[in-house]
Each structure stands twice: as C-alpha cells, then as structure tokens.
Amino acid sequence: MRAEILSCGTELLLGHITDTNATYLAQSLAALGIDLYFVSQVGDNQGRIVETLQRAWTRSDLIIMTGGLGPTEDDLARESISALLGEKMQVDPVLEADLRAMFGKLSITMPERNIKQATLIPSARSLSNPVGTAPGWWVEKDGHIIIAMPGVPREMYRMWEQEAIPRLSPYTGGLIFTRILRVSGLGESAVEERLGELIHHTNPTAATYAKNDAVDVRVTAKAPTREEAEMLVAEMEEQIRRIFVHHIFGVDRETLQSVVGKLLKERGQTLAVMESLTGGLLASTITDVAGSSAYFVGGLVSYSTEMKAQMGVPRELLEQHGAVSEQTARAMAQAVRKLLGADYGVGLTGVAGPDQQEGKPVGTVYIAIEGPTGVVTGKGPGWRASRDDQKRLSVQATLNLLRRYLEGTIKES
Amino acid sequence: MRAEILSCGTELLLGHITDTNATYLAQSLAALGIDLYFVSQVGDNQGRIVETLQRAWTRSDLIIMTGGLGPTEDDLARESISALLGEKMQVDPVLEADLRAMFGKLSITMPERNIKQATLIPSARSLSNPVGTAPGWWVEKDGHIIIAMPGVPREMYRMWEQEAIPRLSPYTGGLIFTRILRVSGLGESAVEERLGELIHHTNPTAATYAKNDAVDVRVTAKAPTREEAEMLVAEMEEQIRRIFVHHIFGVDRETLQSVVGKLLKERGQTLAVMESLTGGLLASTITDVAGSSAYFVGGLVSYSTEMKAQMGVPRELLEQHGAVSEQTARAMAQAVRKLLGADYGVGLTGVAGPDQQEGKPVGTVYIAIEGPTGVVTGKGPGWRASRDDQKRLSVQATLNLLRRYLEGTIKES
Numbered sequence: 155m156r157a158e159i160l161s162c163g164t165e166l167l168l169g170h171i172t173d174t175n176a177t178y179l180a181q182s183l184a185a186l187g188i189d190l191y192f193v194s195q196v197g198d199n200q201g202r203i204v205e206t207l208q209r210a211w212t213r214s215d216l217i218i219m220t221g222g223l224g225p226t227e228d229d230l231a232r233e234s235i236s237a238l239l240g241e242k243m244q245v246d247p248v249l250e251a252d253l254r255a256m257f258g259k260l261s262i263t264m265p266e267r268n269i270k271q272a273t274l275i276p277s278a279r280s281l282s283n284p285v286g287t288a289p290g291w292w293v294e295k296d297g298h299i300i301i302a303m304p305g306v307p308r309e310m311y312r313m314w315e316q317e318a319i320p321r322l323s324p325y326t327g328g329l330i331f332t333r334i335l336r337v338s339g340l341g342e343s344a345v346e347e348r349l350g351e352l353i354h355h356t357n358p359t360a361a362t363y364a365k366n367d368a369v370d371v372r373v374t375a376k377a378p379t380r381e382e383a384e385m386l387v388a389e390m391e392e393q394i395r396r397i398f399v400h401h402i403f404g405v406d407r408e409t410l411q412s413v414v415g416k417l418l419k420e421r422g423q424t425l426a427v428m429e430s431l432t433g434g435l436l437a438s439t440i441t442d443v444a445g446s447s448a449y450f451v452g453g454l455v456s457y458s459t460e461m462k463a464q465m466g467v468p469r470e471l472l473e474q475h476g477a478v479s480e481q482t483a484r485a486m487a488q489a490v491r492k493l494l495g496a497d498y499g500v501g502l503t504g505v506a507g508p509d510q511q512e513g514k515p516v517g518t519v520y521i522a523i524e525g526p527t528g529v530v531t532g533k534g535p536g537w538r539a540s541r542d543d544q545k546r547l548s549v550q551a552t553l554n555l556l557r558r559y560l561e562g563t564i565k566e567s
Numbered sequence: 568m569r570a571e572i573l574s575c576g577t578e579l580l581l582g583h584i585t586d587t588n589a590t591y592l593a594q595s596l597a598a599l600g601i602d603l604y605f606v607s608q609v610g611d612n613q614g615r616i617v618e619t620l621q622r623a624w625t626r627s628d629l630i631i632m633t634g635g636l637g638p639t640e641d642d643l644a645r646e647s648i649s650a651l652l653g654e655k656m657q658v659d660p661v662l663e664a665d666l667r668a669m670f671g672k673l674s675i676t677m678p679e680r681n682i683k684q685a686t687l688i689p690s691a692r693s694l695s696n697p698v699g700t701a702p703g704w705w706v707e708k709d710g711h712i713i714i715a716m717p718g719v720p721r722e723m724y725r726m727w728e729q730e731a732i733p734r735l736s737p738y739t740g741g742l743i744f745t746r747i748l749r750v751s752g753l754g755e756s757a758v759e760e761r762l763g764e765l766i767h768h769t770n771p772t773a774a775t776y777a778k779n780d781a782v783d784v785r786v787t788a789k790a791p792t793r794e795e796a797e798m799l800v801a802e803m804e805e806q807i808r809r810i811f812v813h814h815i816f817g818v819d820r821e822t823l824q825s826v827v828g829k830l831l832k833e834r835g836q837t838l839a840v841m842e843s844l845t846g847g848l849l850a851s852t853i854t855d856v857a858g859s860s861a862y863f864v865g866g867l868v869s870y871s872t873e874m875k876a877q878m879g880v881p882r883e884l885l886e887q888h889g890a891v892s893e894q895t896a897r898a899m900a901q902a903v904r905k906l907l908g909a910d911y912g913v914g915l916t917g918v919a920g921p922d923q924q925e926g927k928p929v930g931t932v933y934i935a936i937e938g939p940t941g942v943v944t945g946k947g948p949g950w951r952a953s954r955d956d957q958k959r960l961s962v963q964a965t966l967n968l969l970r971r972y973l974e975g976t977i978k979e980s
Contacts, residue, residue: 167603170776171595172587176608180582190580193608195589202604209622265785363583384957433854434847437868443845444921444954446870453868455850461907494874508857541857 155188155325157221158214160206162222162231163305164197175220175310182314185359185374188327198222203234211238216325221305222287225268230271231302235293241275249273249280249289256287273516281317285309292321299325328376331383335394336404338554345369350399358390366410367550387521400563403554405543410553417560418449419496425556426496428454428465428486430477431504431519435545436552442489451494462486465492476512480531483520491524498559499524502552505532506544519548524558528566530559568601569740571627575634575644576609577720587633588723595727597740598772598787601629609636616647624651624711629738631837634718636701638681643713643916648706655842661907662686662693662702669700694730698722705734712738741789745797747785748807749817751967758782761810771803780822782961813976816967823966824856830973831862831911838969839909841867841899843879843890844917844932845958845965848853852962864907875899879906889914893944896933904937911972912937915949915965919957936972941979943972 159180161173176193183190191214203222210217222231236243249272257264271288274280279303286309293300293483301318303310323329337345342364346353347547350373352360358375360546371394372456373387395402404413418425429436440446456462459477463469466489467482475481485503491499505511519534532555535547558564572593574586589606596603596955604627609615614636623630624687631709635644649656659744670677684701687693694703694714698720706713714731717724736742756779759766762784765773771788772775784807817826831838842849850866853859869875872890876882879902880895888894896914904912916930918924932947948960971977 166590167606168597169592169858172585172590173606174585177579177582177585180580180581184581191610191612192619193580193586195606197604199604206605242956274854432851433859433863434850434852434866434868437847437870438845438851438958439847441868441870441919442955446846450846450870452870452874453847453866455847455854455866456867457854457860457863457865464907480638494877506854532702542855545855 155218156214157183157188157190157216157218158192158210159190159194160203160210160217160219161193161195161242161305161559162201162203162219163195164228166195166221167197175307176303177309178311179220179314181306184317185332185372186322186330187376188322188326198228198230200230200234200237203230204237206239207234207238215298216322217298217300219300219302220310221486222291223271223302223304225265225271225287227267227542228389229270232275232291235278235291235300235302235327238292239275239277239295241277243273243275245269245272246274246280248477253287253513259437268556276531280372281313283313283496285308285312290317292318307333326376328378329383330374330376331371331380332374332386332389333391334406335373335391335398335402337371337398337401338410338557339401340369340398342369345371345398349394350519352393355390356541358386360390360394366546393498400561403557409443410550410557411439411446413558414440414553414560415443415446415449415524416418416546417557421444422496423450423558425498425500426451426452426453426494427500427501427502428456428462428490429502430456430462430486430503430550431506432552433457433506436500436502436549439549439553451496454490454493456486462489463490475513478512478514478518478520480522483522483531484524484529487522487524487529497526498556500552502548504544504548506548507538508541517544519544519551521548521552521555523556524567525559527557530555530564530566568629569602569627570596570603570629570631571605572603572614573621573623573630573632574606574608574718575611575616575632576608577612577641579608579634580610588718588720589741591724592633592721592727595732597774598785599732599735599743600789601735608650611641613643613647613650616643616967617650620647620651620713628711629735629827629971630711630713632713632715636683636684636690636703636715636717638673638678638700638937639681642683645688645704647681648704648713648715649688652688652690652706652708653925654690656686656688657691658682658685659687665702666700671762682689694726696722696726698725698752703730703977705710705731709733739784741791742793742796743789744793744800745785745787745803746800746882747819748786748804748811748812748815750782750784750811751816751823751970753782753811758784758811759960764864765803767804767868768803771799773786773807778815779959782818811887813974816970822856823963823970824852827853827857827970827973828856829965830863830970830974832858834973836910837908838911839864839866839903839907840912840913841869841875841903841913842913842915843869843875843972844919845915845961846870846919848958849913849915849962849965852966864909865893867906868905869899875902889927891918891925891927891933893933893935896935896940896944897937899940910939911969913965915961917957918963920951920954930957932957932964934961934965934968936969938979939971943968943977943979958960 284360291302377383381432487499507516691704704715899914920929934945934962
C-alpha cells in the first residue's frame with residue numbers, strides 16, 4: 155500500500171508552525187508497514203489543494219490529509235475532496251444533531267457557518283472527534299482511500315489512533331502492537347550495535363530513537379489479533395532485556411524521574427538534593443512528576459563554594475579537594491541528607507562550562523548518593539558538550555544512578 | 568516571485584526527523600516578500616526527486632532544495648538537478664582543491680566517493696560551506712533558479728543567510744533587515760491588538776510570534792541599502808516601543824535571564840532565590856546564562872513547608888497565612904537574602920497542580936523580591952495550566968518582575 159500525506163494550512167507556508175503532524179504520521183505508517191513516498195504542504199487555496207489531490211490520487215492508494223476541517227471559509231479540505239471526486243456535500247442529520255448538542259453543552263449558540271462540519275459526500279463516512287468540533291472523513295472510492303483529519307495535533311492523534319488505524323487493518327495485514335523500551339547510560343550507536351541482528355528483524359521490528367532523556371528501542375509487531383501481536387513483542391522484549399539488563403529503566407511513557415518517584419513512594423522514603431553545576435535542573439526534573447512532594451523534601455542549589463560550606467560541607471575538605479571532586483560530592487550528599495532529614499541525599503558537582511574550573515575540564519562531573527546504609531558514586535558524561543547538554547546529561551546520569559541504587563543493582567562504595 | 572521548497576531525505580518519510588528546515592525557510596521567505604506555494608518532502612529516490620523537480624520547474628520561479636548533498640549513493644540532489652536540466656556533472660578543480668585541503672586539515676584521507684561533492688554543471692555556481700564538506704549549488708537557467716543546500720540545519724542556515732539571500736536581492740527588490748523586539752507580561756493576542764494598524768504595514772512589516780519565554784515582535788524592512796533598511800526598522804521600533812514601553816525587555820537573542828544577569832553584573836550585585844512550586848526551574852533558568860556564577864549565589868528549593876521554616880520563614884507566619892500566600896513569599900525573599908547574604912532575595916510560592924493546596928486553586932502564585940531598599944511583589948499567571956506551563960510561566964513572571972525592579976520601573980510596596 156502506497157501512502158502520501160497532504161498537510162493543508164497557510165500557516166505552514168508562512169513558517170508560523172512546523173508540520174509535526176507529518177512526522178507523527180510518518181512514524182506510525184512505518185510501524186504499520188505502509189510505504190510513504192511523498193509529503194506535501196499546501197496553503198488554504200482550493201485550486202492548489204485539488205491539484206495536489208489529483209496527483210496523489212493517480213500515484214497513491216492512501217491519501218492522508220490534515221488541516222482544513224474548521225468552520226471558516228479558509229478551511230477547504232471537504233470542498234477540495236468533493237471537487238476531486240465530483241460529489242456534492244450534504245448535511246448529515248446525525249452529524250448535525252451531534253454538533254448542535256456539543257454547542258448546547260457549552261451553552262453557546264452554534265454559528266451557522268459551523269454547519270459545514272456536519273456535511274458528508276456519498277463516498278465519505280465520518281470519523282468521530284470527541285475532543286473537537288470537526289469530525290474527520292473516511293473516503294473510499296475506486297480502490298483509493300482518503301483520510302481527512304483536523305490539523306490540531308491533539309485531535310488528529312486521537313482520531314488517527316482510535317478511528318483510522320483500526321479501519322486500515324484490512325490493508326496492513328493485521329493488528330499492530332508497539333512497546334517502547336527505554337535505555338539509559340548508553341548512546342544510540344552503542345544501543346544499535348548491541349541489538350545486532352535484531353535490528354534487521356521484520357516482524358517484530360526493533361528500531362532505536364535518541365530522545366532527550368534516553369535512547370528508546372521501539373518494538374513493533376503485526377499479527378491477526380492483538381494477543382498474537384503482543385506475544386511477538388513480548389518474545390523480542392525478553393531478548394532485548396537479556397542484552398541490556400539494567401540499562402532498561404522503563405517502558406512507553408515512563409521517565410527516569412517517574413521511575414525513581416515510584417520506587418521512593420513504594421517504600422515511603424524521601425529524597426533531598428544538593429547540586430551545583432546543574433543549577434536547579436535536577437530538583438526541577440524531579441518535581442516535574444505530579445505528586446513528587448510526597449517524597450521530595452527539597453533541594454539546595456549551592457552555586458557558590460561559600461554556600462556549600464554554609465550548608466554543611468566541611469571547609470577543609472573544599473580547600474583540600476576543590477569544589478569539583480568526588481570528596482565534595484560525597485560531602486554534599488551527606489550534608490543535604492542530614493540538613494533536610496531525608497532518607498537519600500544526592501550531591502552533584504562539576505564543570506558546566508564554557509570555562510574550566512579549578513583546572514578541571516568542562517564535562518568533569520561527580521555524583522554521590524548517600525542512603526540509609528551507605529554511599530554510591532558515579533560520574534557525569536565526561537565529554538565537552540554545550541552548557542545546556544551538560545546540565546541535561548548530568549541530571550540524567552544522576553537519576554539513573556539513583557534508580558539503580560534504589561533497585562539494588564549497583565554496589566555501595 | 569513564486570517559490571517552492573523540496574526537502575530530500577528518506578529519514579523524513581520514516582518520521583525519524585521533522586522538517587524544521589522548511590519552517591525556517593518559510594519564515595525567511597515571508598520576510599523577504601517571496602511567495603511560497605508548496606513544500607514537498609521526497610525520499611532518497613532519483614525518479615521521485617526528478618518528478619517533483621519537473622513539476623516545480625513548471626510552476627515556480629525559485630526552487631529551494633535541502634538535503635541530498637552528502638557523499639553517499641543515497642545523496643541524489645546533484646544527480647537529480649543534472650537529470651532535470653540534461654547537463655553533465657563535472658569535477659571542478661577549485662572545489663576539488665578546497666575539499667582535499669579540508670580533509671588534509673583534519674589529517675584524514677579523503678574517501679574517493681567524496682569527489683562528487685566537488686562537482687558542478689554548466690548552469691551551477693557553488694555556494695561555499697565553511698562548516699561542512701558539501702558546498703551548495705546556485706543554478707540559474709531559463710528564468711528559473713534552483714538553490715540546493717545541505718540538510719544539516721546548522722550548515723543550511725549559514726548558507727541560506729550568508730550565500731543565498733544576498734544573491735536573491737535582485738529579485739526581492741533590495742536588502743532585508745530584521746529586528747526582534749521581545750515582549751513580556753502580555754499574551755500574543757494582546758500584543759497584536761495593541762500593535763493595531765502597524766500589523767498591516769508592508770515595509771517594514773511587523774509580525775508577532777509566541778515563543779516559550781516571551782512574545783516576539785519581528786520588524787522587517789526591505790531597502791536598496793542596509794542603512795536604509797535599518798532606518799526603516801528603527802522608525803517602526805520607536806513607534807512600537809512607545810506602545811509597549813516597559814513590556815519590551817530585550818532584542819533579538821536576549822532572554823529575561825540574560826538581561827537580568829547583565830543588569831546585576833553592571834552593578835556588581837548578587838542574587839539568591841527560594842522557590843517552591845517551580846521546584847528548581849527558577850534557579851536552573853538563571854544559571855542557563857554562562858557566567859551566572861558572578862552574580863548568582865545560590866538557591867533553595869523549599870518543596871516542603873518544614874524546609875521553608877528551617878531556612879528562616881517564621882513558623883507562626885506559615886501557620887497563619889499558609890505556605891501559599893504573599894506573606895510567605897515576602898518572608899522567603901527576606902530569609903534567603905539574609906541566609907545567603909545576597910543583594911536581592913527572591914521568594915516564589917504557589918500551586919503547580921494538578922491538585923489545589925490549602926484551598927487555593929492551581930495557578931495561584933505569589934512572588935516577592937527583597938532588595939537593598941525594599942520589596943516588590945507580583946503574582947503568577949493566575950490561570951489553570953499544565954504543570955509544566957505553570958512552572959515555566961511562574962519563572963517568566965518572576966524574572967520579569969526582577970528585571971523591572973532592577974530597571975527601576977516598578978514601585979516597592
């Protein structure tokens with residue numbers, strides 16, 4: 155099955171927004187085993203939309219349109235499909251009743267121009283949109299399919315996942331199941347290398363994606379039923395887990411901070427941090443998790459050496475080893491744990507750049523975590539990166555060390 | 568002049584990357600007054616690239632290609648242009664010498680397949696690329712122009728700005744000058760409303776862009792010389808500054824945190840913060856500025872009420888007014904200023920959500936700043952937003968208040 159994407163909206167051609175819908179759909183099509191050959195962006199101009207649709211109709215089996223389903227004169231997706239197929243738009247009484255009910259619930263009188271959002275053509279069925287006013291269109295004619303969806307990403311994602319993909323299953327040869335395994339502590343090329351032959355598998359497939367906070371391994375299987383697809387994924391997941399062992403910290407939408415939070419909550423334990431080079435980003439990342447106040451006591455951003463001393467790091471130690479040293483990281487962990495009365499104390503110090511510090515190069519990072527029974531230590535990325543990346547990578551390394559400490563897969567030193 | 572963009576790369580059609588190059592070019596074309604009618608993404612397939620080029624050649628004056636200039640067999644931009652125009656690629660001795668010199672500098676033997684990066688066709692001139700190995704092509708024939716640039720954003724941006732735009736000036740009727748005025752404390756629609764008639768101006772133009780940390784007003788003028796373009800921008804800037812007065816905090820790449828940092832550095836003064844709902848994001852944002860250790864002493868992330876008390880907020884006050892109150896924000900500012908010995912102390916407290924706190928709704932945020940001569944106070948966004956947005960907007964409001972306090976455009980209370 156050959157697919158192409160047509161994104162409608164003058165705001166795209168003015169550069170006011172980026173077409174992230176196309177990226178999302180492209181990823182999903184790849185997972186479904188549907189070939190995508192072309193993506194086009196066209197402004198809100200009926201002539202140019204119809205021209206692009208005509209070409210797509212001749213060369214593709216599946217045309218996925220986003221945008222142009224709103225109520226205004228500039229929203230021309232329905233009109234363009236009608237013109238392409240020579241079919242007339244007519245108000246569908248069921249869709250009209252739904253639309254009026256939706257406005258009724260909001261106690262708003264429906265503007266009459268909205269009525270076009272309740273229209274269909276003979277070849278179109280509607281795709282429901284419980285999170286917006288515009289239903290989508292599923293158009294089938296002469297062996298071609300057009301799926302028209304809203305341009306608002308939130309509405310489009312839902313419609314694609316819930317309404318479109320199930321209807322596509324006769325064409326993709328089965329149901330699709332995907333699981334993401336999240337890897338920390340290894341770069342993308344190292345992950346790919348360790349996956350070895352698995353990367354060339356066709357069902358399930360395994361693909362790697364470098365994300366901001368981890369490397370994702372996405373396992374996708376296709377089978378006649380969901381159970382069979384899940385089983386195929388589970389088999390490969392087992393193989394991948396044997397390869398990466400403790401590098402896998404979670405699945406799907408989990409993050410290092412959500413996993414750490416879950417572990418602390420389960421045990422009823424608390425956490426406090428003292429950080430310097432990350433300047434507050436460690437505490438901020440931990441508190442990105444809703445409900446983190448249950449286990450996160452607080453943080454100290456000891457950006458000056460004086461503040462480290464003031465908060466309990468011995469001055470002799472700072473003088474002897476410098477602010478950037480393993481000894482200082484240990485003392486920071488101990489000091490903040492004691493000062494704020496937490497079960498775990500984290501100390502994080504290093505050189506964010508752009509300049510070196512105490513003769514230590516940018517990227518030197520020391521991490522220490524003191525718990526009820528001892529201390530674990532670690533190092534940061536160790537290479538020269540931009541200031542932002544240095545902060546981000548150091549936070550990741552710290553949360554990963556904490557996760558492994560809580561899981562008991564790393565030794566105290 | 569009618570333009571279209573052609574982005575080449577199979578990684579786009581697999582959804583591995585998003586075509587942000589197209590967004591960047593679309594914005595730039597809009598500012599240059601060049602109409603953009605189509606954007607297409609095509610994989611690394613010569614047949615499909617040539618097919619798309621042929622269509623573009625018939626309907627557009629200017630075709631901007633990105634991607635496909637690498638040394639591998641999958642990089643087909645040059646081959647496709649040659650096929651389109653029926654011209655033969657030949658190694659250019661000057662480009663070859665440059666390329667070999669570049670590899671020589673890195674002490675790497677040039678792989679022989681790289682030689683195609685030193686080729687031209689009779690209608691093409693090269694566009695230099697000092698930050699990569701692939702020079703671009705500027706192709707002019709029969710009243711059409713093709714600009715082929717690398718897909719790596721950093722290389723493309725530079726080539727577009729430095730090499731392509733100056734060559735386009737005969738077609739855009741002059742030189743372009745742009746200045747961004749950064750607005751804080753107002754939403755995008757309020758900014759647009761206050762700009763009034765200015766938004767319909769044609770030279771210079773004024774357009775608004777909602778960014779993560781501010782609303783940008785981008786003023787762009789076109790004139791025969793840079794001096795004249797700058798003068799046109801300066802005139803409109805004066806009008807816009809009269810409208811927004813203290814809402815404008817900076818220009819171009821400045822941020823609230825860089826402006827605050829500059830002000831503190833100039834006076835040799837220091838800053839310390841105590842934050843709760845933002846969980847460390849305020850300190851992290853302040854320390855995103857290189858050199859911030861010169862004025863930022865440190866921060867306290869007092870995520871628990873106990874820690875607030877421990878760090879110097881009177882317990883009676885916390886009991887009487889609650890952790891989320893103006894009184895507590897003031898006490899936090901005072902406490903951290905005193906504890907860390909800074910010239911300015913910031914207190915920030917509120918409800919990040921998802922749940923209310925002390926009967927106060929999500930979005931309740933109190934800010935206080937104590938300086939050498941008194942205190943200023945402010946409030947956060949005040950509406951219910953996602954947890955992330957709540958943190959981000961509260962940090963923005965705090966930095967803006969601090970900026971205005973340092974500039975002396977807000978009264979102590």
